[in-house]
Amino acid sequence: MKVLVAVKRVVDYNVKVRVKADNSGVDLANVKMSMNPFCEIAVEEAVRLKEKGVASEIVVVSIGPTAAQEQLRTALALGADRAVLVESNDELNSLAVAKLLKAVVDKEQPQLVILGKQAIDSDNNQTGQMLGALTGYAQGTFASKVEVAGDKVNVTREIDGGLQTVALSLPAIVTTDLRLNEPRYASLPNIMKAKKKPLETLTPDALGVTITSTVKTLKVEAPAARSAGIKVKSVAELVEKLKNEAKVI
Amino acid sequence: MTILVIAEHNNAVLAAATLNTVAAAKAIGGDIHVLVAGSGCGAIGEAAAQIEGVAKVLVADDAAYANQLPENVAPLIADLAKNYSHVLAAATTNGKNFLPRVAAQLDVDQISEIIAVESADTFKRPIYAGNAIATVQSSAAIKVITVRATGFDAVNATGGSAAVEQVSGAGDAGKSTFVGEELAKSDRPELTAAKIVVSGGRGMQNGENFKHLYSLADKLGAAVGASRAAVDAGFVPNDMQVGQTGKIVAPQLYIAVGISGAIQHLAGMKDSKVIVAINKDEEAPIFQVADYGLVGDLFEIVPELEKLV
Numbered sequence: 001m002k003v004l005v006a007v008k009r010v011v012d013y014n015v016k017v018r019v020k021a022d023n024s025g026v027d028l029a030n031v032k033m034s035m036n037p038f039c040e041i042a043v044e045e046a047v048r049l050k051e052k053g054v055a056s057e058i059v060v061v062s063i064g065p066t067a068a069q070e071q072l073r074t075a076l077a078l079g080a081d082r083a084v085l086v087e088s089n090d091e092l093n094s095l096a097v098a099k100l101l102k103a104v105v106d107k108e109q110p111q112l113v114i115l116g117k118q119a120i121d122s123d124n125n126q127t128g129q130m131l132g133a134l135t136g137y138a139q140g141t142f143a144s145k146v147e148v149a150g151d152k153v154n155v156t157r158e159i160d161g162g163l164q165t166v167a168l169s170l171p172a173i174v175t176t177d178l179r180l181n182e183p184r185y186a187s188l189p190n191i192m193k194a195k196k197k198p199l200e201t202l203t204p205d206a207l208g209v210t211i212t213s214t215v216k217t218l219k220v221e222a223p224a225a226r227s228a229g230i231k232v233k234s235v236a237e238l239v240e241k242l243k244n245e246a247k248v249i
Numbered sequence: 250m251t252i253l254v255i256a257e258h259n260n261a262v263l264a265a266a267t268l269n270t271v272a273a274a275k276a277i278g279g280d281i282h283v284l285v286a287g288s289g290c291g292a293i294g295e296a297a298a299q300i301e302g303v304a305k306v307l308v309a310d311d312a313a314y315a316n317q318l319p320e321n322v323a324p325l326i327a328d329l330a331k332n333y334s335h336v337l338a339a340a341t342t343n344g345k346n347f348l349p350r351v352a353a354q355l356d357v358d359q360i361s362e363i364i365a366v367e368s369a370d371t372f373k374r375p376i377y378a379g380n381a382i383a384t385v386q387s388s389a390a391i392k393v394i395t396v397r398a399t400g401f402d403a404v405n406a407t408g409g410s411a412a413v414e415q416v417s418g419a420g421d422a423g424k425s426t427f428v429g430e431e432l433a434k435s436d437r438p439e440l441t442a443a444k445i446v447v448s449g450g451r452g453m454q455n456g457e458n459f460k461h462l463y464s465l466a467d468k469l470g471a472a473v474g475a476s477r478a479a480v481d482a483g484f485v486p487n488d489m490q491v492g493q494t495g496k497i498v499a500p501q502l503y504i505a506v507g508i509s510g511a512i513q514h515l516a517g518m519k520d521s522k523v524i525v526a527i528n529k530d531e532e533a534p535i536f537q538v539a540d541y542g543l544v545g546d547l548f549e550i551v552p553e554l555e556k557l558v
Contacts, residue, residue: 216386
């Protein structure tokens with residue numbers, strides 16, 4: 001079974017981002033970029049499926065600038081077999097990304113597509129579901145367990161009240177939640193080997209996809225700051241304040 | 250301009266988040282219709298008709314819609330959406346699951362988790378885990394939007410008398426089946442709807458120690474949450490997680506116990522009216538957002554607090 005994994009290059013999750021003074025966006029000059037954490041979980045899940053003998057080939061795809069090759073090499077070092085970069089320097093919305101991924105799916109014909117549930121920059125949580133609509137495949141979002149059984153995949157999903165399990169006909173789409181697995185680190189020999197693995201570069205034009213957007217960002221601001229209150233000295237003082245000053249208990 | 254709000258429910262109860270979503274629709278302005286897609290959901294339709302400000306309720310009652318499988322409900326919603334200027338759903342795990350599928354079927358971008366309405370086409374939404382707030386404008390013919398409940402005060406659940414109309418869709422797409430659900434059973438209020446939330450972090454040391462928080466919460470009538478650190482350490486299940494990658498809460502009182510205050514946690518609770526922080530590290534960032542901070546050993550403070558409230 002061929003598995004396609006989509007990964008995104010985003011600002012590293014440890015970076016505290018700052019809004020630009022002109023409110024045009026956040027300042028990404030000279031900040032560390034990494035693979036989106038939910039995408040790392042997606043790569044790991046694909047590698048585990050291959051180790052179990054369920055997956056035969058893992059193709060990793062990213063849509064973004066030339067520099068996204070770094071994240072693709074990381075995925076190759078973690079165990080993906082080959083990589084595809086759809087190169088675009090535009091800031092793409094989830095729908096545009098889903099359309100490009102649909103074109104890659106048409107080309108590669110995977111049985112399973114694994115994506116992160118959301119990217120930690122735009123926080124959209126849309127691409128996997130949109131790809132589901134465009135391909136007509138079933139979707140198992142926010143997965144905490146994935147089990148392939150015959151021509152179906154059982155996905156246990158993190159939902160508001162607990163867990164839900166659905167059975168999806170293959171081919172299908174899975175988006176990862178935090179508890180699905182703990183991604184491994186790439187070993188040095190594997191990082192070296194990854195440099196020799198194939199990485200193909202495509203363009204939206206070559207895939208026949210026209211990029212349009214119906215959403216425009218007017219401005220980006222820092223959130224309203226919450227000011228620090230006071231330190232109380234004892235539990236009795238805390239209870240007194242909550243009862244008489246804040247009046248919340 | 251007519252707005253379609255997708256009701257959040259489990260065929261037995263209309264979820265409170267629906268009222269916040271209707272509030273967002275009201276802020277946009279125009280007639281508000283509510284779609285109840287489910288199975289045996291007639292009573293939910295009746296309840297939705299009572300919501301203040303709702304003009305019409307559409308009920309799609311079909312076994313295929315019982316568990317809101319996106320492969321089945323998205324085509325139904327996309328088909329109905331063609332008659333509307335906006336389609337809104339709550340940014341619950343359910344709304345986040347089916348609505349992007351609807352947007353892609355309509356070939357429009359979705360705007361996720363809005364926290365404010367500036368005008369009928371302009372909205373505010375958090376990005377970068379709440380570290381920035383973007384103002385976005387949509388030129389889509391149909392605006393497809395998920396609504397973060399804490400951004401909008403709920404409308405009244407009663408006072409309306411909308412007409413109820415039956416609608417139907419294609420039903421089962423034949424691609425997915427519901428296997429089962431394991432829902433946490435608790436007598437405590439639901440996290441996102443609770444007036445008081447008590448949350449524990451890595452400082453709790455283990456899952457067993459959360460019993461101190463459960464017993465304090467029961468005395469206060471509160472829900473119990475946790476930081477991502479506590480979930481990652483395996484102390485408690487993920488459905489208790491408060492934060493950017495978990496639940497977003499905004500109770501009257503939020504008590505953070507043994508939580509350092511990572512930015513991703515703050516993103517989930519900083520809109521609470523009053524925040525109390527209990528932590529042994531007086532430099533912990535949680536104190537920078539807390540109205541009342543108490544430095545000390547939580548294993549002494551929490552039992553004492555339980556006695557005094």
